[in-house]
Amino acid sequence: MTMNAGPPLLEIDRLSIDAVSAGRQVRLVDEVSLNLQAGQVLGLVGESGCGKSLLSYSILRLLEPGLRIAGGNIRLEGKSLTDLSERKIRAIRGNEISMIFQEPLTALNPVFTVGDQVAEVFRTHRGMSKAEARRKAVDALAEVGVPSPEIRVTQYPADLSGGMRQRVMIAMALACRPKVLIADEPTTALDATIQAQILELMRGLQRNFGTAIIFISHDLGVVAEVADRVAVLYCGRVVEEAPVAELFQNPRHPYTRGLMRAVPQPDAEVMPAILHEIKGNVPRPGHLPGGCRFHPRCPIARDICTTSDPQRIKVGADHHVACWEATDAH
Amino acid sequence: MLSHILKRLGHTVLVIIGISIISFVFLQLSGDPVGLMLPQDATSQQIEELRHKLGLDDPVIFQYLRFAGNALQGDLGRSLFSNEPVAGLILERLPATVELAFFSMAFALVIALPIGIVSALKRGTIIDTASMILALFGLSMPHFWLGIMMIMLFSVQLGWLPTSGRGSFLHIIMPAAAMGISMVALFARLTRSTMLEVLGQDYVRTARAKGLPGYLVIGKHALKNAMIPVITMIGMEFGLLLGGAVIIETVFAWPGVGRLIVQAIMDRDYPVVQGAVMLLAMVFVMVNLLVDLAYGWLDPNVSLQGESK
Numbered sequence: 001m002t003m004n005a006g007p008p009l010l011e012i013d014r015l016s017i018d019a020v021s022a023g024r025q026v027r028l029v030d031e032v033s034l035n036l037q038a039g040q041v042l043g044l045v046g047e048s049g050c051g052k053s054l055l056s057y058s059i060l061r062l063l064e065p066g067l068r069i070a071g072g073n074i075r076l077e078g079k080s081l082t083d084l085s086e087r088k089i090r091a092i093r094g095n096e097i098s099m100i101f102q103e104p105l106t107a108l109n110p111v112f113t114v115g116d117q118v119a120e121v122f123r124t125h126r127g128m129s130k131a132e133a134r135r136k137a138v139d140a141l142a143e144v145g146v147p148s149p150e151i152r153v154t155q156y157p158a159d160l161s162g163g164m165r166q167r168v169m170i171a172m173a174l175a176c177r178p179k180v181l182i183a184d185e186p187t188t189a190l191d192a193t194i195q196a197q198i199l200e201l202m203r204g205l206q207r208n209f210g211t212a213i214i215f216i217s218h219d220l221g222v223v224a225e226v227a228d229r230v231a232v233l234y235c236g237r238v239v240e241e242a243p244v245a246e247l248f249q250n251p252r253h254p255y256t257r258g259l260m261r262a263v264p265q266p267d268a269e270v271m272p273a274i275l276h277e278i279k280g281n282v283p284r285p286g287h288l289p290g291g292c293r294f295h296p297r298c299p300i301a302r303d304i305c306t307t308s309d310p311q312r313i314k315v316g317a318d319h320h321v322a323c324w325e326a327t328d329a330h
Numbered sequence: 331m332l333s334h335i336l337k338r339l340g341h342t343v344l345v346i347i348g349i350s351i352i353s354f355v356f357l358q359l360s361g362d363p364v365g366l367m368l369p370q371d372a373t374s375q376q377i378e379e380l381r382h383k384l385g386l387d388d389p390v391i392f393q394y395l396r397f398a399g400n401a402l403q404g405d406l407g408r409s410l411f412s413n414e415p416v417a418g419l420i421l422e423r424l425p426a427t428v429e430l431a432f433f434s435m436a437f438a439l440v441i442a443l444p445i446g447i448v449s450a451l452k453r454g455t456i457i458d459t460a461s462m463i464l465a466l467f468g469l470s471m472p473h474f475w476l477g478i479m480m481i482m483l484f485s486v487q488l489g490w491l492p493t494s495g496r497g498s499f500l501h502i503i504m505p506a507a508a509m510g511i512s513m514v515a516l517f518a519r520l521t522r523s524t525m526l527e528v529l530g531q532d533y534v535r536t537a538r539a540k541g542l543p544g545y546l547v548i549g550k551h552a553l554k555n556a557m558i559p560v561i562t563m564i565g566m567e568f569g570l571l572l573g574g575a576v577i578i579e580t581v582f583a584w585p586g587v588g589r590l591i592v593q594a595i596m597d598r599d600y601p602v603v604q605g606a607v608m609l610l611a612m613v614f615v616m617v618n619l620l621v622d623l624a625y626g627w628l629d630p631n632v633s634l635q636g637e638s639k
């Protein structure tokens with residue numbers, strides 16, 4: 001993988017998301033910038049509630065009512081998605097950018113057959129006839145390793161195991177060979193063996209189709225298995241971003257190091273010695289501490305951390321972090 | 331699917347037997363018709379003779395079995411007053427009642443479903459509030475009063491619709507509307523709340539994420555799920571419509587079973603009341619059987635469970 005190889009495929013540019021209720025605005029995602037190169041896998045990690053899902057929904061403008069993009073831009077191959085008409089963004093959804101979700105149990109509609117739900121994508125984006133789309137649905141299921149797909153297409157989601165349902169979701173998402181796949185915690189709801197199989201499947205498909213992936217997880221270990229680059233999110237902000245090997249060898253943000261503690265490490269002595277568990281809870285949006293958002297939980301917080309917000313700085317080739325400790329070291 | 335249907339049919343038969351027993355027993359408790367059939371000064375011997383002739387002196391269980399046996403052959407006895415066959419009396423009027431119930435329901439749904447869906451989609455807006463208030467108006471107006479107002483406006487003032495009777499499609503509009511309007515609020519609110527719940531489901535988000543146009547996301551993915559509770563309510567309300575049409579039948583001189591039952595109750599005309607209750611109950615049970623089958627079609631998981639048992 002090369003750095004800065006031309007303009008990014010997908011560019012998230014100082015994106016902010018607000019919740020608006022009863023005239024009050026709460027910022028949930030705060031000026032997040034991320035770049036995804038063609039064919040690359042970008043991992044997005046952070047504890048539950050840090051805004052990973054909102055960030056991913058906003059790309060396809062799937063935010064629920066009450067949430068809105070408050071600033072910034074999202075561009076696919078240079079063209080802005082945030083101000084596209086509803087009709088044009090629809091033509092992109094499931095076609096150029098698709099999504100899979102955390103809960104395969106509820107993400108498929110219980111009252112339609114699996115075949116119908118996969119075929120819909122072909123009918124919508126490729127204008128295929130019912131019969132043609134049904135045949136393509138069988139092929140699509142075969143591609144993601146669903147056994148006897150010609151029988152599966154006639155079944156309902158309730159007849160399938162969690163792993164099979166997630167395969168169906170993947171088949172649906174990749175049906176139109178999108179340029180970008182957004183996977184929001186695709187394996188979190190699955191048990192360990194199935195999780196490994198699904199990860200393996202995604203890696204294989206990514207190699208074959210060259211799809212760029214935004215892979216979201218709260219588990220840094222899972223992200224490490226699939227991602228080329230990793231962005232660490234805390235309270236709606238990117239606090240650290242680096243290629244995966246660099247991040248694991250040289251984590252600069254105390255939060256990143258805290259997340260790594262939760263990951264079984266093959267070579268634990270590489271880890272810096274100052275680590276403690278991440279203590280405390282994620283602050284609620286709207287009740288964020290002043291200064292650095294992480295300082296109440298940070299093992300190395302100093303005076304400056306409580307009063308002013310660290311800027312994002314470059315600490316290595318393609319390695320960025322927002323932490324006073326790193327700033328001072330430079 | 332077939333075994334599901336057979337199982338439901340079995341239930342239906344049991345329910346009908348239950349209804350026949352209950353309606354028979356309750357009528358036994360409600361008093362003796364002989365007193366009404368004979369003149370005030372009848373001797374006790376005359377009374378005994380008539381009771382014997384009608385079989386009212388047999389043990390109750392005998393009377394029931396005789397009734398049930400005959401009913402199976404389509405003979406529900408004869409009216410104690412007009413001496414006409416009960417089955418004939420009722421069947422003559424049953425279609426009118428079922429027709430009225432059907433059109434009232436159709437009227438209610440045609441208005442309520444769009445209101446419910448639009449309110450859910452525009453939740454919290456003026457459209458939402460306004461349509462819910464409008465629907466409540468319908469609920470709070472007694473339907474006999476609505477019926478009379480309609481007659482005054484559309485028949486007397488404007489002369490558009492006939493005041494009463496049954497015949498053309500024009501005849502059914504007002505009685506169906508008068509009965510249907512009170513159900514609009516019920517169905518609109520049910521549709522709104524189930525639709526709201528369904529719209530928040532993950533599979534609706536999936537449908538959007540696939541790039542489906544709005545009419546498929548709402549009209550296909552959300553609606554089919556939202557209809558499941560609505561179908562249940564249709565089955566339950568249909569029973570109320572069948573039994574509760576008496577007032578509207580009277581206002582519009584609609585020749586249905588409701589008026590027949592009321593007259594028969596006042597006359598203590600046992601066989602007619604019993605037969606009418608039985609037949610209405612059967613229609614109700616049949617409608618619910620249809621509702622159940624519609625379930626199987628709407629929600630595959632229901633029929634699957636039926637099969638695996």
Ligand SMILES: Nc1ncnc2c1ncn2[C@@H]1O[C@H](COP(=O)(O)OP(=O)(O)O)[C@@H](O)[C@H]1O
Nearest residue numbers: 019028047048049050051052053054055066285
């Ligand atoms: N509709 C909403 N209205 C207000 N706040 C919301 C809404 N949806 C999510 N949030 C808040 O936004 C934050 C980020 O949520 P989310 O993106 O789902 O987190 P993650 O996916 O990282 O676990 C959470 O604190 C959550 O409570």
Ligand SMILES: [Mg+2]
Nearest residue numbers: 052053184185
């Ligand atoms: Mg999430």
